Amino acid sequence: MNFDLNNISLVTLIGYFEGAHGVNPRHIQIPVSPEVQNELKEMLNTTSKKLQLPASAAQMPTFSPAEKYESEEHLQLPLTTQYVSDLAAVISLQNLPSDANSLNAVAELEYYYAIFTDNQHRKLFAFRRASQFKGVTKSKLAFLNGGMLVLLDDAVFRLDHDFDYLVTNQTIFILRPSGFEFTTNVHGQVLQAAAANATTISQSIQYLDIARITTYASAHPRAARLLAAIRARNDLHLIDRNLLQQACQSYGVDVEQNQTGAVGPSVGHEYDFLCIIDRRAYTATLIPNQQEKYEAASRVQK
């Protein structure tokens, strides 16, 4: 895991704030007392226990942007993955400003993260989305003061029980995929990279007519996520042209051949075509003469 969870020497807390429509984005260090530092360490311990780290690090399945996940999972993803470049940029930020008063704008807090430094000066970043947090801060909070319940007017910060995901210098360990996708803008980046992903895929599957898929995926986030997932596969070059065409025929996906002989989906069949390549489209014939078509939101290879 490349981090010693039992020998943490320094804990700092950073909040990411931004105004409406993404204006004035800022990462600000929030000074924390030793008690809060201990609570953040406790959150890290809870997260690493849930993720069964460091023992399970090598066996964790890889996150896929096209997959539908449960609220809590055990996933990992290399930090060098193209669509997490925003996250890589965040953890490389240096010499951030600090300001405890930044919490006066708590409504603008999008997420917070703690930076843990171990005794070998290695760092681990732990992120948490601030959605529930905001709900608490919007409600009327009161506390006992001299035997009387009085309203709390000061800015408050709600610490959670655990983090959504952890980031070491090489790997992201994901406990809550939804929190990870939200804070890293995975979907936005995947959509932006749709054309580049399609080009990369066409280099591995050379008989593929990628033009129509590129146009379609650049405007359809779900197709863009499928493209990102397909691009991450390491067996693309092994896909047989005839078997692909047979699978399309069996699933009812119309394919066309262009002037150069490359095959691609007909108009209106782009998404299903991508599902076939990502092994998400399947049929079941359990009732005589009635073939049922399905799309797997999540799948496990047996």
Place this chain on the structure above:
Amino acid sequence: MDLIRFLLVLGCLSPLFILWAIRGIGVIPFEIYFPVFMFFATMPSAYLAFRVWQAKRMNDRKNIVVHSVTDNREHLLIYIFAMLIPLYDANVNTTNDLFAVICALLFVIFIFGHMHLYYMNFWFAFFGYRVLTIKADPSRGDFSVQHVLITRRDHLPANLEITPLRITDFFLFDK
């Protein structure tokens, strides 16, 4: 201006208060001016020492990566010649003179605090500390900011990562 910045600015003026405590101010009796000036000369620096101790106890630190550094020694000279000596030379023979000097002092305190010029403490130099400005990393846009570091190190190589104590959001102590 928050309390700590105000005290740090007063700490920068401690040589002036020591000189005034020795020389005296014409219209104020010794029994009043001496303890008051000695209080102003020592209390802010004592508070700074307390803040360093407190930050160390609380492990209140920042992660800082050194990109480019400038030495602020010339600021100390400017401070001595532009502010300390003129104020010391001010004649206080009447009550009006006294109020004028107090007003000048308040202006200086406000400007120093407002411009984050509260790191020119004589005692840093006396105890062998250097006052360095660590520039913001320009490649990080507005996210990265400049800090002032008090350190005994002779050299801070580029890309060195340090975790100094946070005295204020801008002012750090390397310990």
